[in-house]
Amino acid sequence: MGVGVLKKYGEFLPLTEDTPIFSLGEGDTPLVKSNRLGKELGCKELYFKLEGCNPTGSFKDRGMVVAIAKAVEEGAVGIMCASTGNTSASAAAYSAYLDLQAFVLIPKGEVALGKLAQAMAYGARIIMVDGNFDAALTLVREFTRNHPITLVNSVNPHRIEGQKTAAFEVADVLGDAPDYLFIPVGNAGNITAYWKGFVEYHQLERTRTLPRMMGFQAAGAAPIVHGHPIANPQTIASAIRIGNPASWQQALKARDDSGGTIDKVSDDEILEAYRLLASREGLFGEPASAASVAGLIKQVRQGLNLSDQRVVCIITGSGLKDPDLAVSSVTAQTIEVEPTMEAVEAAALATA
Numbered sequence: 001m002g003v004g005v006l007k008k009y010g011e012f013l014p015l016t017e018d019t020p021i022f023s024l025g026e027g028d029t030p031l032v033k034s035n036r037l038g039k040e041l042g043c044k045e046l047y048f049k050l051e052g053c054n055p056t057g058s059f060k061d062r063g064m065v066v067a068i069a070k071a072v073e074e075g076a077v078g079i080m081c082a083s084t085g086n087t088s089a090s091a092a093a094y095s096a097y098l099d100l101q102a103f104v105l106i107p108k109g110e111v112a113l114g115k116l117a118q119a120m121a122y123g124a125r126i127i128m129v130d131g132n133f134d135a136a137l138t139l140v141r142e143f144t145r146n147h148p149i150t151l152v153n154s155v156n157p158h159r160i161e162g163q164k165t166a167a168f169e170v171a172d173v174l175g176d177a178p179d180y181l182f183i184p185v186g187n188a189g190n191i192t193a194y195w196k197g198f199v200e201y202h203q204l205e206r207t208r209t210l211p212r213m214m215g216f217q218a219a220g221a222a223p224i225v226h227g228h229p230i231a232n233p234q235t236i237a238s239a240i241r242i243g244n245p246a247s248w249q250q251a252l253k254a255r256d257d258s259g260g261t262i263d264k265v266s267d268d269e270i271l272e273a274y275r276l277l278a279s280r281e282g283l284f285g286e287p288a289s290a291a292s293v294a295g296l297i298k299q300v301r302q303g304l305n306l307s308d309q310r311v312v313c314i315i316t317g318s319g320l321k322d323p324d325l326a327v328s329s330v331t332a333q334t335i336e337v338e339p340t341m342e343a344v345e346a347a348a349l350a351t352a
C-alpha cells in the first residue's frame with residue numbers, strides 16, 4: 001500500500017521540518033491498460049489513470065493533503081473552498097482527520113449527491129450559494145482575505161504541488177512520459193499540475209520526453225476554448241461546470257508549451273464516453289472524468305493518428321459519486337421476474 005503523497009514525493013514538495021506528515025491513503029493510483037478502446041481507437045498503447053481510487057474518490061486528495069498540511073503548519077484553525085463537489089469532499093475529509101473546521105461553498109442544487117453526502121458525513125459546514133461555482137469562488141477569495149481561514153482551492157499553490165505527483169506516478173510506471181495526456185479541464189488546476197510535474201521530471205532527467213497536453217472542457221462550459229468567460233456555464237458534467245477558470249493562463253501555457261490542445265466535447269460525447277468506459281473497460285468514472293475519453297474519441301474521429309503513440313487518459317473521479325446519472329442515462333438492463341426457475345431461465349436466456 002502507498003505511504004501517501006507527502007512521504008512518497010516529499011523531496012519534490014514545499015515541506016519543512018514543521019510540516020505535519022500524514023496520509024489518508026492518497027496517491028499510488030492504478031494505471032490500467034486498456035483492453036478494448038485502445039485497439040478500437042488505433043492507439044499503440046492506451047492507459048487510464050484511476051484517480052477515483054483516491055480516499056475520497058477523486059484526484060483532489062493529492063493536492064488537499066499538501067494544502068492542509070501547510071495550513072496546519074501555518075497555524076490555521078479552519079479552511080474554506082468553493083466547489084463543484086469533489087474539492088469540498090476532499091477538504092472536509094482531511095479537515096476531519098486533523099480537527100480543522102472546514103467551510104465549503106457549493107452552488108445550490110448543482111452538486112452530485114454522493115459528493116454532498118461526503119461533505120456532510122465528514123462534518124464540514126456546508127454553505128449553499130444561490131449562484132454558480134465562479135460566484136462561490138469569488139466569495140471564498142474575499143472571505144479568506146478578511147478572516148484567518150485558509151483558502152484551499154487550487155489558487156492555493158500547495159494544491160498544484162500535490163497534484164503534480166500524479167504526473168510523477170505516470171512517468172514512474174511507464175518509465176517515461178506518455179506521448180499524449182488527455183485530461184478534463186474545469187478550473188484548470190489539474191492540467192496545470194500535471195504539466196508542472198512532467199516538466200520537473202524532465203528537468204531532472206527522470207524522463208526523456210514530455211507529453212502533449214490534451215485538455216477538454218464541456219461544450220457548454222468552455223471558456224478557454226471560446227476565449228472568454230462563460231457567465232452561465234451548463235453541462236451534465238457538474239464537476240466541470242465552470243465559466244471562469246482560475247488557472248486559465250497556466251492552462252494555455254501547458255497547451256502551448258507542450259504542443260497540445262484545449263478543445264470542447266458535447267454532453268452527448270461525454271455520456272457516450274462515460275458509457276463506453278464502463279461497458280468496454282470495466283471502469284466507472286464520473287461524467288466529468290469521461291471528458292478525457294470523449295476528447296480522445298473526438299480527436300481520433302477527426303483524424304489524429306495514435307498508431308505509434310503511448311496515450312494516457314486521466315479518469316479524475318469515481319462514477320459512484322453520481323449514481324442518479326448512471327441510472328438515468330444508461331439503458332437499463334433489468335428484468336423483473338417471479339422467484340421461479342422457469343422465470344429466471346426465461347429472463348437469463350432470452351435473446352436480447
Ligand code: AN7
Pocket residue numbers: 058082083084085086087088154184185186187188189190191239240286288289316317
Ligand atoms: C472529477 O471540486 O472544481 O480543471 O470544485 O471534480 O483542476 O478544476 C472539480 C473539478 C475534473 C476539473 N474532474 O479539474 C471542484 C472542482 C473532476 C473534477 C475536474 C474536476 P480542474
